[in-house]
Amino acid sequence: MNCEEIKIHLIDLIDNNLPTELQKEVEEGLANCPDCQQEYEELKILFQTFQNQPLVPTPKALDDNFYAFLEKEKAVERLSKSFMEIISEDTDNGKVDRVDGTSDLQKAKTFTFASVFTRKASLLRIAASIALLIATFFFGRQSVTEQNSEAIALLKQEIANTKNLVMLNMLKQASASDRIKAVSYVYEMEDADKETIDALVNVMNYDKSINVRLEAINALYYFGDKKEVRQAMTKSLRLQTEPNLQIALIETLVRLKEKEAVNEIQKLMENKQLPDIVKFKAAEGVGELYKL
Amino acid sequence: MTDEQAMQSVKAGDLDKAAILFERYKIRLFNFFLKFCGDEAQSQDMTQNTFYRMLKYRQSYHEGQPFKAWIYQIARNILKDSYKENQTKMIDLKSARQKHDTETEPMMQHEREQLLHNALKKLPDDQREILILSRFEELKYEEIGQMLGLSVANVKVKAHRAIQKLKELIQNLE
Numbered sequence: 001m002n003c004e005e006i007k008i009h010l011i012d013l014i015d016n017n018l019p020t021e022l023q024k025e026v027e028e029g030l031a032n033c034p035d036c037q038q039e040y041e042e043l044k045i046l047f048q049t050f051q052n053q054p055l056v057p058t059p060k061a062l063d064d065n066f067y068a069f070l071e072k073e074k075a076v077e078r079l080s081k082s083f084m085e086i087i088s089e090d091t092d093n094g095k096v097d098r099v100d101g102t103s104d105l106q107k108a109k110t111f112t113f114a115s116v117f118t119r120k121a122s123l124l125r126i127a128a129s130i131a132l133l134i135a136t137f138f139f140g141r142q143s144v145t146e147q148n149s150e151a152i153a154l155l156k157q158e159i160a161n162t163k164n165l166v167m168l169n170m171l172k173q174a175s176a177s178d179r180i181k182a183v184s185y186v187y188e189m190e191d192a193d194k195e196t197i198d199a200l201v202n203v204m205n206y207d208k209s210i211n212v213r214l215e216a217i218n219a220l221y222y223f224g225d226k227k228e229v230r231q232a233m234t235k236s237l238r239l240q241t242e243p244n245l246q247i248a249l250i251e252t253l254v255r256l257k258e259k260e261a262v263n264e265i266q267k268l269m270e271n272k273q274l275p276d277i278v279k280f281k282a283a284e285g286v287g288e289l290y291k292l
Numbered sequence: 293m294t295d296e297q298a299m300q301s302v303k304a305g306d307l308d309k310a311a312i313l314f315e316r317y318k319i320r321l322f323n324f325f326l327k328f329c330g331d332e333a334q335s336q337d338m339t340q341n342t343f344y345r346m347l348k349y350r351q352s353y354h355e356g357q358p359f360k361a362w363i364y365q366i367a368r369n370i371l372k373d374s375y376k377e378n379q380t381k382m383i384d385l386k387s388a389r390q391k392h393d394t395e396t397e398p399m400m401q402h403e404r405e406q407l408l409h410n411a412l413k414k415l416p417d418d419q420r421e422i423l424i425l426s427r428f429e430e431l432k433y434e435e436i437g438q439m440l441g442l443s444v445a446n447v448k449v450k451a452h453r454a455i456q457k458l459k460e461l462i463q464n465l466e
Contacts, residue, residue: 011451011452011455042459043455043459045404046408046455046458046459046462047427049404049405049408050408050423050427050428051427051430052405053323053327053405053428055319055320055323056322056323056326056332057319058318058319058322058336058339059332059336062318062322062336062339062340063318065340066314066318066340066343067311069340069343069344069347070307070308070310070311070314070347073307073347073348074307074308077305077307172348
């Protein structure tokens with residue numbers, strides 16, 4: 001084996017990466033060549049220098065932050081798990097209803113009650129609040145005391161809050177259909193807090209799926225009485241590049257009678273690069289808003 | 293419990309197993325980032341983000357996928373993002389290490405480390421990365437191949453070329 005060949009194998013020799021036969025050959029060649037030996041020593045020192053670099057210990061804040069984050073994720077996971085089960089049951093019932101007609105719906109509901117009560121501890125609280133609501137409805141309809149209705153209002157509030165949380169978590173889902181499902185949750189809410197609105201605005205502006213964005217615009221329409229919602233939609237006109245979404249925004253803003261959007265819509269109208277249909281919708285929108 | 297089993301449990305919803313992975317990898321990843329940017333606060337941020345992403349994107353982990361390659365892949369993406377934002381630059385080893393220098397450390401070793409670091413800085417990005425992964429982090433060529441989407445043979449050729457280049461640079465610096 002000549003020097004050239006030996007040198008090719010030196011790194012593998014140090015890494016213990018050579019088949020036994022070849023390793024022997026290289027070692028023998030090495031013994032007979034001072035030049036190769038020097039090369040070998042140099043490489044070994046180089047690799048040692050890499051390995052001898054001392055490891056710097058991690059700061060304590062890293063632990064604190066990670067474990068705090070983990071706890072948060074665990075809480076969200078627990079909540080969405082419980083609710084996903086209830087949601088999927090809701091959906092299943094709906095399917096039974098549509099496919100088999102109303103007579104089977106009763107069966108499906110009985111089944112649901114049974115399973116609600118056989119669920120595990122994490123679900124018990126939610127199940128119990130629902131059961132209490134139903135029980136009050138059936139047995140105490142005529143004589144709901146003030147105290148009871150207060151309790152029911154509280155429970156309702158608690159369920160609404162939880163739904164908010166679940167929605168926010170579901171928006172992180174990978175599939176577009178899950179995110180649409182999450183957005184459409186909004187229709188069941190009576191009011192949305194700032195976090196929910198922000199999440200929806202974020203989806204409207206940045207979600208990678210056009211359909212999900214469109215659904216977010218529709219959902220935001222329900223909170224169109226809020227000034228910040230109308231402002232966010234107006235701003236979004238600049239961000240959207242899809243004709244579908246541009247048109248949906250124009251239509252929604254006109255329906256909400258948002259006069260302050262006129263300037264932004266006018267810009268779309270005058271933008272020569274946009275398709276005619278968008279420019280047309282924009283012109284129509286500007287006209288409508290001026291009429292107000 | 294192997295890394296892969298732990299990650300599979302995390303994916304299935306047993307998030308407590310994430311703590312095992314955090315404890316096993318935090319020091320290595322922290323030092324990995326430190327090698328590139330030399331800044332402890334920034335390395336802490338990037339290490340944190342690596343584990344946040346591990347949790348957030350747990351559904352994208354495939355059963356049986358080697359965990360080490362997967363987590364370093366995440367770390368590498370975070371590093372790339374931070375390069376893009378132009379926040380991370382290779383800085384002098386001196387300032388990065390000042391706090392951890394010990395009096396007892398032999399001068400020779402220290403000088404060699406300094407030399408190595410300066411030579412590494414001069415390497416093209418892809419060669420530097422492959423050396424940091426294979427020599428500092430001691431990842432196997434297979435693992436690096438999985439991360440970079442290259443064959444083992446290909447990684448090996450690249451790594452060997454990078455070592456030769458590094459040696460030349462060190463000789464020039466000496």
